[in-house]
Amino acid sequence: xxxxxxxLHVIRPEIxxxxxxxxxxxxxxLVRQCAQAGAQAIDxxxxxxxxxxxxxxxxxVETVRAVTDLPLLLDTTNPxxxxxxxxxxxxxxxxxxxxxEPAKLEGIxxxxxxxxxxxxxxxxxxxxxxxxxxxxMMALAVSLFEAYRxxxxxxxxxxxxxVIAPLAWPDGTRHNRAVLALIHQLPDLLGTPVRTMAGLSxxxxxxxxxxxxxxxxxxxxxxxxxxGLDLLLVxxxxxxxxxxxxxxxxxxGEGVFAWGPT
Amino acid sequence: xxxxxxxLHVIRPEIxxxxxxxxxxxxxxLVRQCAQAGAQAIDxxxxxxxxxxxxxxxxxVETVRAVTDLPLLLDTTNPxxxxxxxxxxxxxxxxxxxxxEPAKLEGIxxxxxxxxxxxxxxxxxxxxxxxxxxxxMMALAVSLFEAYRxxxxxxxxxxxxxVIAPLAWPDGTRHNRAVLALIHQLPDLLGTPVRTMAGLSxxxxxxxxxxxxxxxxxxxxxxxxxxGLDLLLVxxxxxxxxxxxxxxxxxxGEGVFAWGPT
Numbered sequence: 001x002x003x004x005x006x007x008l009h010v011i012r013p014e015i016x017x018x019x020x021x022x023x024x025x026x027x028x029x030l031v032r033q034c035a036q037a038g039a040q041a042i043d044x045x046x047x048x049x050x051x052x053x054x055x056x057x058x059x060x061v062e063t064v065r066a067v068t069d070l071p072l073l074l075d076t077t078n079p080x081x082x083x084x085x086x087x088x089x090x091x092x093x094x095x096x097x098x099x100x101e102p103a104k105l106e107g108i109x110x111x112x113x114x115x116x117x118x119x120x121x122x123x124x125x126x127x128x129x130x131x132x133x134x135x136x137m138m139a140l141a142v143s144l145f146e147a148y149r150x151x152x153x154x155x156x157x158x159x160x161x162x163v164i165a166p167l168a169w170p171d172g173t174r175h176n177r178a179v180l181a182l183i184h185q186l187p188d189l190l191g192t193p194v195r196t197m198a199g200l201s202x203x204x205x206x207x208x209x210x211x212x213x214x215x216x217x218x219x220x221x222x223x224x225x226x227x228g229l230d231l232l233l234v235x236x237x238x239x240x241x242x243x244x245x246x247x248x249x250x251x252x253g254e255g256v257f258a259w260g261p262t
Numbered sequence: 263x264x265x266x267x268x269x270l271h272v273i274r275p276e277i278x279x280x281x282x283x284x285x286x287x288x289x290x291x292l293v294r295q296c297a298q299a300g301a302q303a304i305d306x307x308x309x310x311x312x313x314x315x316x317x318x319x320x321x322x323v324e325t326v327r328a329v330t331d332l333p334l335l336l337d338t339t340n341p342x343x344x345x346x347x348x349x350x351x352x353x354x355x356x357x358x359x360x361x362x363e364p365a366k367l368e369g370i371x372x373x374x375x376x377x378x379x380x381x382x383x384x385x386x387x388x389x390x391x392x393x394x395x396x397x398x399m400m401a402l403a404v405s406l407f408e409a410y411r412x413x414x415x416x417x418x419x420x421x422x423x424x425v426i427a428p429l430a431w432p433d434g435t436r437h438n439r440a441v442l443a444l445i446h447q448l449p450d451l452l453g454t455p456v457r458t459m460a461g462l463s464x465x466x467x468x469x470x471x472x473x474x475x476x477x478x479x480x481x482x483x484x485x486x487x488x489x490g491l492d493l494l495l496v497x498x499x500x501x502x503x504x505x506x507x508x509x510x511x512x513x514x515g516e517g518v519f520a521w522g523p524t
Contacts, residue, residue: 167513173512173514173515174515176513177513177514215505215506219510220513221484222481222482223510223513226484226489244481251429251439251481
């Protein structure tokens with residue numbers, strides 16, 4: 001299970017300011033902190049980047065690349081920004097991500113073909129609604145896989161994210177049980193071992209004490225790991241959560257962490 | 263997931279002494295401690311009871327019954343002791359347990375029929391060897407289920423324990439991965455939702471710091487819970503482990519804990 005830091009996010013004011021003013025300092029400080037905390041890859045969540053998308057994404061990728069060789073995920077809904085970011089790192093990044101939304105299928109998925117990269121596909125309805133039942137998620141996974149294969153792309157480069165729901169949602173618990181079942185059954189469903197990713201920070205989002213967040217993460221993470229999760233998107237400053245992730249890898253007998261198609 | 267205390271064990275010197283001298287004090291103190299810590303059932307592990315098995319088991323059951331109404335598991339390899347214990351509580355206990363060993367099939371399994379009780383069946387070879395592969399465990403589960411059904415017993419009263427291995431064993435990790443797969447696949451394999459039990463204390467047995475034991479238990483427990491485990495045999499004085507067990511029940515949407523055939 002690969003540990004991907006979700007910390008570099010435009011929702012953080014210092015990151016938003018650094019992106020707006022093209023100031024590498026705060027970004028590089030955060031990247032170093034993530035690497036030190038145990039991140040094995042870093043998600044660069046820069047939002048839609050409405051102003052100067054190419055310039056800002058190029059700046060972001062070069063700024064991060066200057067201080068780390070860790071694999072990167074480029075996390076934006078802006079195709080122009082994605083293309084610029086992929087060009088800036090010679091295509092050595094994962095696109096995060098597409099879904100069955102028409103704009104994503106048309107604007108983002110073709111970039112995975114053009115740059116021959118890994119890409120994350122989210123299990124969302126074409127109108128962005130979140131599915132709650134395992135059957136519904138499975139139908140979306142089949143449609144997503146078909147849309148992906150329609151471009152003649154390699155199944156080994158697809159990463160499916162079934163979208164963890166906040167427990168605070170009325171049907172959050174039921175939804176997350178369905179996520180576990182989906183991850184477990186996906187290889188059989190698609191007939192090929194497509195990788196999976198999940199964003200653990202969603203689970204305990206909202207106002208609650210940090211210790212409670214971490215305890216919830218520590219309880220759900222082993223369930224995800226045992227279901228066969230490949231990439232864990234997580235706040236890497238949650239030390240006990242990362243300890244649990246490493247223990248899970250040991251308990252599940254993962255000799256080495258894998259990245260990319262093997 | 264029902265929390266069963268494994269604390270009342272003849273391996274503890276004060277319990278061995280109390281049983282030998284028929285002194286109810288230490289036994290009742292421990293039972294009260296387990297109930298307070300969150301035990302929802304108590305395993306009475308009194309060993310083979312070679313001397314005065316009927317008298318001592320009757321004493322043990324009556325001593326425990328005097329201070330708690332929690333469900334009991336009678337954990338001995340001695341059929342005479344089991345019969346006396348079951349008689350002492352009017353058959354209101356679970357037999358723990360039998361296996362494919364001829365002595366268990368002949369001496370213990372028939373007691374489940376005579377007293378109409380739940381019974382735990384261990385996945386061990388007839389010569390008591392521990393299986394390590396999922397396929398091997400599955401074959402043993404089928405044989406055990408057939409032996410159980412041959413006495414025309416109710417599948418809803420059978421609890422299968424696939425035997426967690428110590429991580430210190432050379433193949434402990436692989437074994438415990440097979441245990442998870444077995445628990446997950448058992449209902450499909452047998453075509454009926456037979457319950458499962460696992461003894462978590464086995465995982466981190468041997469010399470290691472208590473905090474390390476608890477951390478390992480906390481990482482493996484959610485995997486067991488997500489696989490569908492019904493009864494968790496556990497040291498209930500490990501507070502964080504019990505907290506995790508309760509969180510797992512919440513995350514998996516268990517509204518109420520169930521006991522016995524439903």
